[in-house]
Amino acid sequence: MNGQILRQVAEAVVQRDCKAVESFTAKMAERRMDVFQIINEGLIPGMLAASQKFRKSEFFIPELLMASRAVKLGLHVLRPLMREKNKQVVGRVVIGSVKFDLHDIGKNLVIIVLEGNGFDVIDLGVDVSPEKFVRAVEKHDAQILAMSSLLTSTMPWMKTTIQLLRSSSMTGVKILIGGAPVTQVYAQNIGADGYCREATSAPAIAKDLLGIKGLQSGNESR
Ligand code: B12
Numbered sequence: 001m002n003g004q005i006l007r008q009v010a011e012a013v014v015q016r017d018c019k020a021v022e023s024f025t026a027k028m029a030e031r032r033m034d035v036f037q038i039i040n041e042g043l044i045p046g047m048l049a050a051s052q053k054f055r056k057s058e059f060f061i062p063e064l065l066m067a068s069r070a071v072k073l074g075l076h077v078l079r080p081l082m083r084e085k086n087k088q089v090v091g092r093v094v095i096g097s098v099k100f101d102l103h104d105i106g107k108n109l110v111i112i113v114l115e116g117n118g119f120d121v122i123d124l125g126v127d128v129s130p131e132k133f134v135r136a137v138e139k140h141d142a143q144i145l146a147m148s149s150l151l152t153s154t155m156p157w158m159k160t161t162i163q164l165l166r167s168s169s170m171t172g173v174k175i176l177i178g179g180a181p182v183t184q185v186y187a188q189n190i191g192a193d194g195y196c197r198e199a200t201s202a203p204a205i206a207k208d209l210l211g212i213k214g215l216q217s218g219n220e221s222r
Contacts (some may be wrong), residue, residue: 002028002031002033002037004029005024005028005042006037006038006041006042006045007042007045008024009021009024009025009028009038009042009043009074009108010041010042010043010045010046010049011046011184012024012046012070012093013043013046013049013050013067013070013071014016014046014049014053014067014073015035015045016050016063016065016066016067016069017070018069018070018073018198019083021043021046021070021071021074022072022073022074022076022077024042024074025038025042025043025073025074025077025078026077028042029039029077029078029081035078035081035082035112035116035174035202037076038078039075039078039109039112043071043075044071046071047067047068047071047072047105047210050063050064050067050068051064051160055165059075064134065131066135071105072104072105072108075109075112077109078112078168079111079115081114082112082113082116085114085116085117085118087118088118089116089118089119089120090119090141090207090210090212091118091120091143091144091206091207091210091212092119092120092121092122092124092140092141092143092144093114093119093120093121093142093143093144093145093146093148093176093206093219094121094124094133094136094137094140094142094144094145094146094148094151095107095110095114095121095123095124095128095145095147095148096123096125096126096128096132096136096147096148096183097125097126097128097147097148097149097150098128098148098149098154098155098157098158098161099127099128099130099154099157099160100126100127100128100153100154100157101126101127101149101150101154101157102126102127102148102150103126103146103148103150103151103179104125104126105151106178106179106180106199107123107148108123108189109168109199110146110148110178110196110199110202111123112199113200113202113203114146114202114203114206115197116203117206117207119144119203119206122136122140122142123180124136128147130157130160130161130163130164130165132162132169133145133147133164133165133185134161134164134165134168135167137165137170137173138168138170142173143172143173143174143210144173144175144176144209145161145165145174145175145176146175146176146177146178146179146202146206146208147161147175147176147177147178148179149158149177149179149181149182149199150179150180150181150220151181152181153196155179155181155182158177158182158190158192159190159191162175162192163189163191164218166191169206174193174194174209174210175191175193175194175195175207176192176193176194176195176196176205176206177190177191177192177195177197177207178195178197178200178202182195183195190191192210194206194208194209
């Protein structure tokens with residue numbers, strides 16, 4: 001029964017049917033299905049199927065945008081559930097997609113899993129300039145600055161942001177980066193403290209960065 005509704009939500013993403021995505025996601029949440037199963041076996045496969053269509057030129061940018069909007073609505077339904085899971089705050093994170101980058105599905109997933117693991121997350125959205133990142137870290141007294149980039153052309157803004165943060169007085173702030181074109185080697189080269197390939201490993205890495213010991217690693221929200 002779960003398999004069927006997961007396939008239905010994935011298909012609704014491909015069809016860009018925002019209302020259906022919202023209602024299937026809400027139905028799965030009511031059934032108390034695992035949030036990660038809903039994301040990993042429903043919403044993301046739907047987005048990847050849309051992305052395949054884009055590759056084959058069956059979809060163009062407007063269709064891709066609508067599909068990602070549908071995924072966002074699904075994530076919007078799930079976010080409060082993850083927040084409820086863990087009310088004890090373990091750290092504060094400022095996050096955003098870097099300058100000129102409008103991709104935010106991966107970032108939004110990272111937010112959900114961090115919040116589900118007790119992090120207080122301030123989301124700056126997309127196309128965030130280095131100055132805005134640094135101002136937000138200071139304003140919110142964040143211990144971690146997290147950045148997402150999906151374009152090889154926007155990745156260098158991570159480096160610029162790190163340089164700006166490091167030149168400020170906020171020397172203890174840890175930097176976590178991710179996004180499809182980002183690698184561990186790139187993270188090291190630009191002076192980031194941590195890198196995650198998958199959103200699900202972000203809480204464990206973030207806790208490691210803050211020196212929080214004795215907590216489970218990996219996909220802790222399950
Ligand atoms: C959806 C999409 C769009 C949507 C974005 C909508 C939105 N609200 O996000 C729209 C239509 C706007 C778009 C526009 C463009 N896109 Co686009 N897009 C995609 C697509 C199909 C899917 C991205 C996605 O959402 N993936 C699903 C999520 C879940 O995966 P993810 O983002 O990688 O995130 C995971 C990890 O990377 C990680 N993660 C991500 N961020 C972070 C951050 C931290 C801190 C951590 C710890 C982890 C982490 O966790 C996530 C979950 O595990 C990809 C192709 C692909 N298959 O990736 C192309 C793609 C990224 N786009 C691409 C391009 C070129 C563009 C455009 C220039 C238009 C074009 N000519 O195609 C514009 C640029 C707009 C801009 N200025 O940003 C290229 C990039 C090529 C490159 N190497 O630079 C890709 C790879 C497509 C391709 N093969 O050509 N795009």
